[in-house]
Amino acid sequence: MDVKYKRVQGLVFSPTGGTRHVCERIVGTMSREMNVPSVIKDYTLPAERETSLQLSSDDLLVWATPVYAGRVPNKMLEYMKMAVCAKDTPSVAIVVYGGRSYDDALAELVSIMKQSGCKVIGAAAIVARHVFSDNLAVGRPSASDVASLDLFGHRMVDKLLLHIFSEPIVPGDAEPTKYYAPLKTDGTKASFLKAKPVCDNSLCTSCWTCVNVCPMGSIKPDEKYPRFDGICIKCAACWRMCPTGALSITDVDFLSHVAMLEDNYKGNQPPLFFY
Ligand SMILES: Cc1cc2nc3c(=O)[nH]c(=O)nc-3n(C[C@H](O)[C@H](O)[C@H](O)COP(=O)(O)O)c2cc1C
Ligand code: SF4
Ligand code: SF4
Known part of the structure; x- marks a missing residue:
């Protein structure tokens, strides 16, 4: 060749x-x-x-x-x-x-x-x-x-x-x-630009995986629990890789957008x- x-x-x-x-x-x-x-x-x-x-x-x-x-x-x-x-x-x-x-x-x-x-x-x-x-x-x-x-x-x-x-x-x-504007289940605009993951401290083992995987460097080890203090692009790395499931996004507009996606797309x- x-x-x-x-x-x-x-x-x-x-x-x-x-x-x-x-x-x-x-x-x-x-x-x-x-x-x-x-x-x-x-x-x-x-x-x-x-x-x-x-x-x-x-x-x-x-x-x-x-x-x-x-x-x-x-x-x-x-x-x-x-x-x-x-x-x-x-x-x-x-x-x-x-x-x-x-x-x-x-x-x-x-x-x-x-x-x-x-x-x-x-x-x-x-x-x-x-x-x-x-x-x-x-x-x-x-x-x-x-x-x-x-x-x-x-x-x-x-x-x-x-x-x-x-x-x-x-x-x-x-x-x-x-950019595509995300929608909620009722068809109105979902606004979750400022949403960040929240930590259920009772599940956190201070392993700092989340700190190490954030592409924006926005998670800091703060005494025992992670602190989210920068831009969050909602990439999901931290909450998908947290070994104990301590992280989630609870923002209602974000959750409604996810429900809208699940209702309307099969992938x-x-x-x-x-x-
Ligand atoms: C912030 C954000 C926005 C997304 N926007 C779209 C989108 O517009 N259309 C789509 O089909 N998937 C969208 N996705 C899904 C990702 O493209 C998809 O999950 C991809 O596999 C993620 O790549 P990764 O596994 O390399 O992180 C989005 C995901 C994120 C985190
Ligand atoms: S990855 Fe999960 S368990 Fe580890 S520090 Fe972050 S929130 Fe806590
Ligand atoms: S979702 Fe992504 S950008 Fe946002 S805090 Fe987690 S790892 Fe960082």
């Missing part, structure tokens, strides 16, 4: 691991089939956002992000715009969403990648369990989703080996100006691939 590439670079933000799982699968397939090493940069935690990637035309990039409010996560936007300095690097854009919709997120990611010097040759929108709910898109990505991810990785390798660098057409607005959209 005539391979001129030196490595497959994964790049991912993934507070609860769903996006990372998808990214690893595609990176793994491409790296194995091209017989080149792979490396993943995960910028979920603040320390990883102090550095950027310099990539050349013999690198391959797979960049995966979760969808938040129909776009790439707002609080990551600034970092994403400077995360990669590429020179015609063949690249794959992936968005992972929880079964409502990915709206403009894929087009926005492709646009950021192109402005960073990437040559986007493939893109995908994949459903994974919605972190807000235990009932939405459960079991996704399924075994058949994973099989199609593998096939997609294979297709990307085919394109590279055939020197086909065409850019896929992806749906959505590449320069979106609005059964197939994986979509563009290349």
